[in-house]
Amino acid sequence: xxxxxxxxxxxxxxQSKEDRILFDGHYFKTKAKVVDKRVTLADFTxxxxxxxxxxxxxxxxxxxxxxxxxxxxxxxxxxxxxxGPDTEPQQLRVVxxxxxxxxxxxxx
Numbered sequence: 276x277x278x279x280x281x282x283x284x285x286x287x288x289x290q291s292k293e294d295r296i297l298f299d300g301h302y303f304k305t306k307a308k309v310v311d312k313r314v315t316l317a318d319f320t321x322x323x324x325x326x327x328x329x330x331x332x333x334x335x336x337x338x339x340x341x342x343x344x345x346x347x348x349x350x351x352x353x354x355x356x357x358x359g360p361d362t363e364p365q366q367l368r369v370v371x372x373x374x375x376x377x378x379x380x381x382x383x
Contacts, residue, residue, distance in 0.1 A: 296339065299332025301325070307344035316348045316380070323374040330367075330374075334360040337376045345380035353381035 295302050303323050310318040322338045326333040338360040342352045357377040358368055370373045 282335035283327050296336075297332075298339070299315070299329040301328040301332045303336035305336050307340045308347075310377075318362040318379050319348075319377070320346050320368040321378070323376075325372060326369055326374040327372050330364065333374050337374060341376060341378050344356045347383065349380040351380060353383065354378045355381055360378075 303325055305321060305323050307319055307321045309316050310320060319341065320342070321337045322335045323337045323340070341354050341356075345354055346352055354361070355378060356362065357379070359365065359376045359378055362376075
Protein backbone atom coordinates (compact mmCIF):
# COMPACT_ATOMS: atom_id res chain seq x y z
CA UNK A 276 0.00 0.00 0.00
CA UNK A 277 1.40 3.37 -0.97
CA UNK A 278 2.14 6.22 1.38
CA UNK A 279 -0.85 8.21 0.13
CA UNK A 280 -3.24 5.34 0.82
CA UNK A 281 -1.83 4.98 4.33
CA UNK A 282 -2.25 8.70 4.94
CA UNK A 283 -5.84 8.51 3.71
CA UNK A 284 -6.55 5.70 6.14
CA UNK A 285 -5.05 7.53 9.09
CA UNK A 286 -6.69 10.82 8.08
CA UNK A 287 -10.09 9.17 8.58
CA UNK A 288 -9.66 9.16 12.36
CA UNK A 289 -11.98 11.48 14.27
CA GLN A 290 -13.85 12.85 11.29
CA SER A 291 -17.23 14.50 11.64
CA LYS A 292 -20.42 12.72 10.60
CA GLU A 293 -20.44 14.61 7.29
CA ASP A 294 -16.89 13.46 6.50
CA ARG A 295 -17.37 9.75 7.26
CA ILE A 296 -16.37 7.27 4.60
CA LEU A 297 -19.26 5.60 2.81
CA PHE A 298 -19.10 2.11 1.36
CA ASP A 299 -21.60 1.34 -1.39
CA GLY A 300 -23.41 4.53 -0.38
CA HIS A 301 -23.78 3.58 3.30
CA TYR A 302 -21.96 4.30 6.55
CA PHE A 303 -21.16 1.18 8.55
CA LYS A 304 -20.18 1.29 12.21
CA THR A 305 -17.11 -0.91 12.62
CA LYS A 306 -15.00 -2.08 15.53
CA ALA A 307 -11.66 -3.81 15.20
CA LYS A 308 -10.17 -5.30 18.34
CA VAL A 309 -7.46 -7.65 19.48
CA VAL A 310 -8.43 -11.26 20.20
CA ASP A 311 -6.06 -11.71 23.18
CA LYS A 312 -3.46 -9.01 23.85
CA ARG A 313 -1.64 -11.29 26.30
CA VAL A 314 -0.69 -13.48 23.33
CA THR A 315 -0.31 -11.04 20.40
CA LEU A 316 -1.85 -7.92 18.95
CA ALA A 317 -1.63 -9.48 15.47
CA ASP A 318 -4.83 -11.55 15.81
CA PHE A 319 -7.92 -9.39 15.63
CA THR A 320 -11.62 -9.36 14.81
CA UNK A 321 -13.70 -6.76 13.01
CA UNK A 322 -17.43 -6.27 13.62
CA UNK A 323 -19.50 -4.46 11.00
CA UNK A 324 -23.02 -3.40 11.97
CA UNK A 325 -26.05 -3.00 9.70
CA UNK A 326 -24.83 -5.51 7.12
CA UNK A 327 -28.34 -5.75 5.63
CA UNK A 328 -27.89 -2.25 4.16
CA UNK A 329 -25.34 -3.68 1.69
CA UNK A 330 -23.29 -6.87 1.98
CA UNK A 331 -20.71 -5.55 -0.48
CA UNK A 332 -20.44 -2.25 1.39
CA UNK A 333 -20.16 -4.03 4.75
CA UNK A 334 -17.38 -6.26 3.40
CA UNK A 335 -15.39 -3.25 2.22
CA UNK A 336 -16.00 -1.38 5.49
CA UNK A 337 -14.63 -4.45 7.31
CA UNK A 338 -11.59 -4.57 5.03
CA UNK A 339 -10.97 -0.88 5.74
CA UNK A 340 -11.29 -1.34 9.52
CA UNK A 341 -8.94 -4.34 9.49
CA UNK A 342 -6.38 -2.50 7.39
CA UNK A 343 -6.53 0.46 9.74
CA UNK A 344 -6.09 -1.81 12.76
CA UNK A 345 -2.98 -3.43 11.28
CA UNK A 346 -1.44 -0.12 10.23
CA UNK A 347 -1.98 1.34 13.70
CA UNK A 348 -0.62 -1.73 15.53
CA UNK A 349 1.97 -3.16 13.11
CA UNK A 350 2.73 -0.48 10.54
CA UNK A 351 1.57 -2.73 7.72
CA UNK A 352 -1.59 -3.20 5.71
CA UNK A 353 -0.91 -6.88 5.04
CA UNK A 354 -3.58 -9.16 6.51
CA UNK A 355 -4.11 -12.90 6.40
CA UNK A 356 -7.87 -13.25 6.76
CA UNK A 357 -9.38 -16.34 8.40
CA UNK A 358 -12.82 -14.98 7.52
CA GLY A 359 -12.65 -11.73 5.61
CA PRO A 360 -13.88 -9.56 2.79
CA ASP A 361 -12.98 -12.09 0.11
CA THR A 362 -14.62 -15.05 1.87
CA GLU A 363 -17.47 -16.68 -0.04
CA PRO A 364 -20.81 -15.11 1.04
CA GLN A 365 -22.23 -18.40 2.37
CA GLN A 366 -19.16 -18.76 4.67
CA LEU A 367 -19.49 -15.31 6.27
CA ARG A 368 -20.47 -14.95 9.92
CA VAL A 369 -23.57 -12.74 10.17
CA VAL A 370 -25.53 -12.68 13.44
CA UNK A 371 -28.14 -10.07 14.35
CA UNK A 372 -27.26 -7.95 11.29
CA UNK A 373 -23.58 -7.84 12.32
CA UNK A 374 -20.81 -9.23 10.14
CA UNK A 375 -17.67 -10.50 11.89
CA UNK A 376 -14.27 -10.97 10.26
CA UNK A 377 -11.14 -12.49 11.81
CA UNK A 378 -7.61 -11.90 10.63
CA UNK A 379 -3.93 -11.69 11.49
CA UNK A 380 -1.67 -8.74 10.71
CA UNK A 381 1.37 -9.87 8.72
CA UNK A 382 4.82 -8.45 9.34
CA UNK A 383 6.19 -6.27 6.49
